[in-house]
Amino acid sequence: MTRPTSCSDSQSQHPLRTTRRTALQAGAIGILGLGMNHLQGLREAQAAEGPAPTGKAKSCIFIFLSGGLAQHESFDMKPNAPENIRGEFRPIATRTPGLQICEHLPMLAQRSEQWALCRSLTHSSNEHSAAHHIMLTGHSDLPTGFSPNNPSRTDHPSIAAIAGRIVPPRNNLPSAAVIPERLVHNSGRVIPGQHAGAMGAVYDPWMVEASSFHNTSYGAFPEFSFDHQDRGKPDPRIFQAPQMQLPEGLGMRQISGRLELLQTLRTQQRQLAGFAETQQFDRLRQGAVSLLTDSRVHSALDVTNADEKSLERYGRNSFGWSLLMARRLVASGVRLVQVNLGNDETWDTHGNAFPHLKNNLFPPTDRAVSALLDDLQASGELDETLIVMAGEFGRTPQITLLKNAYKLPxxxxWGAVQSVWFAGGGIRGGTVVGESDAHGAYPSAQPVKPENFAATIYDALGIPATAVWHDAQERPHAIYHGQPIAGLT
Structure with a gap:
């Protein structure tokens, strides 16, 4: 069994090791804007990192709500709590007896037999960047030298990166993708926890950037765009199928056909001629060409031109388009798609919370997630597609007003507790796992950790509990750091 080798390895090592190391270096060059490891050929060149997966789910859609969804306003309402805790919204019944959720999520309420809740996920951080890293990687601890302002190659690898490296690909496509944008703070700094961290850049998940950065406007543009502080700045963003990234200076619009692309790949082949076996590199090249020219990929990304019925069901906005894209990508063969439902801190409802949730955040979310459930149920794929939805933390029990920044409270x-939503992939619909206390402040029954959350995804995708990944020095790193959440399946 071969593993990635360090840059100091002797050139006299086994030829297959040299080839693989060089192929990983080739991935760092940036063909397609993603590592060469994502392509089928390199997957064939590397040995499996553990026993063959046996999980029920063929794929996973990880819906991430950056900013932190308020449990009191969504899936863990406290109607009997004091007014400054229960808030303005009221609960409604779902199709599951005894289960109530927010009145502004009526479509999901009608589909409760298809989804489950964990109301007791807890961790120790109330800081955005640290909590992003915790939830996106499934590690409650922060790595040595962690910086909230600078993603590092000492960070823990993201859940998406782990899936991308370990879960076998389908249809010659990357095993993991993140859509429709990277999470970037309004200051321009990239949020840590999104990448492969210590595994190395070649294992970074495929970033599909269909949504441009905006530093004051949030939400499901163009229909439900808003500014947390109502500063009145316009939001000119356009959601569009992204161009596949190629080496610098060569965009898709500059490619006249397969021949020109093939020539670019051949140039890199010549650069590696002293190391790569021709047959192996041909497989890598064929995988790259397949990714760029495969009509399934282009169709999956071109969601704004979808049929009218689909657009009506999902919504003509970035939330609807993103979940439609995720649905198409998993149908095409991508194994895990992380959907950032809104740009960085979209769900950070410090102020103006109730009108922004009621008018801008819940309507497109309710519609798009419900459409995703309906699609997968109708096609018979829901049972083999795990869907999870979580933010980096919950919100405080007490309602507050920051008068210097917001008009309304x-x-x-609040990292101490949040509600996490699950569907498909063997999840028992209508199930509620764990409880929070009377004020929604702390777990009162079956507390679960981010490690359990990550393990639930890995287990559904069939990653064995004994699986490890190896770093450049051949050191093994465990993938599981907790058991899957009990009671969901």
Missing amino acids: GRDH
Whole structure:
């Protein structure tokens, strides 16, 4: 069994090791804007990192709500709590007896037999960047030298990166993708926890950037765009099928056909001629060409031109388009798609919380997630597609008003408890796991950790509990750091 080798390895090593190391270096060059490891050929060149997966789910859609969804306003309402805790919204019944959720999520309420809740996920951080890293990687601890302002190659690898490296690909496509944008703070700094971290850049998940950065406007543009502080700045963003990234200076619009692309790949082949076996590199090249020219990929990404019925069901906005894209990507063969439902801190409802949730955040979310459930149920794929939805933390029990920044009240950051939503992939619909206390402040029954959350995804995708990944020095790193959440399946 071969593993990635360090840059100091002797050139006299086994030829297959040299080839693989060089192929990984080739991935760093940036063909397609993603590592060469994502392509089928390199997957064939590397040995399996553990026993063959046996999980029920063929794929996973990880819906991430950056900013932190308020549990009191969504899936864990406290109607009997004091007014400054229960808030303005009221609960409604779902199709599951005894289960109530927010009145502004009526479509999901009608589909409760298809989804489950964990109301007791807990961790220790109330800071955005640290909590992003915790939830996106499934590690409650922060790595040595962690910086909230600078993603590092000492960070823990993201759940998406782990899936991308370990879960076998289908249809010659990357095993993992993140859509429709990277999470970037309004200051321009990239949020840590999104990448492969210590595994190395070649294992970074495929970033599909269909949504441009905007530093004051949030939500499901163009229909439901808003500014947390109502500063009145316009939001000119356009959601569009992204261009596949190629080496610098060569965009898709500059490619006249397969021949020109093939020539670019041949140039890199010549650069590696002293190391790569021709047959192996041909497989890599064929995988790259397949990714760029495969009509399934282009169709999956071109969601704004979908049929009218699909657009009506999902919504003509970035939330609807993103979940439609995720649905198409998993149908095409991508194994895990992380959907950032809104740009960085879209769900950070410190103030103006109730009108922004009621008018801008819940309507497109309710519609798009419900459409995703309906699609997968109708096609018979729901049972083999795990869907999870979580933010980096919950919100404080107490409602507060930050007068210097907001006109109306909201809730602050709260890592101590949040509600996490699950569907498909063997999840028992209508199930509620764990409880929070009477004020929605702390777990009162079956507390679960981010490690359990990550393990639930890995287990559904069939990653064995004994699986490890190896770093450049051949050191093994465990993938599981907790058991899957009990009671969901």
